Amino acid sequence: MNWYLKVLNQYVDFKGRARRKEYWMFTLVSTLISWIISFFIIFFEAPEFGIIESLYSLGVLLPSIAVGVRRMHDVGKSGWYLLIPIYTI
Template sequence: MQAAVRRVLSNYATFTGRAPRAEFWWWWLAVLITLLITSIIDAMIFGTAPESGQPISWLVSLGLLLPNIAVAARRMHDIGKSGWWLLLAFIPLIGGLILIYFYVQPSQDGSNDFGAPNPLA
């Protein structure tokens, strides 16, 4: 997990290249754990009332927005699709399901249209 997080953060806003499945899913697990921890910290500091909000979680989410989009675009490149396919997320329910289907696909062997070699090779 640490290697995947380091790789994604070192490519903070890099939308070129490829991200294998393991890197993508380890990154999302790390993000989920981070947001869970920040939510707990928010609850301890600001309380759990809806009007208190969760400012720490919001700031962390904002800081992770760009690497989340970048690693998802690189994951799309890894299966031979353009990063623009991420716009499917704006289609309620169906778009998210299609993206999950894409995310679990195996990497394309060799180079693909995006010119990057398979990171697993």
């Protein structure tokens, strides 16, 4: 959980490096939180959680990009490499 909070605290830090554990622990916790919210939407038929899921997704968008850029720096690449999947569409 400390890795997740560390990424959230560094949400505008696009310089530096993010180790493999930091990146993957943030991804894991973020995915689990999204799944839990989706579980409530599907199994309890609570569509009001859809707003919460959208707000959560928007809330972690910038930290996700920042940790991705820092991870690319750690492997010796530019952060612009994150745009390659968008270009191939």
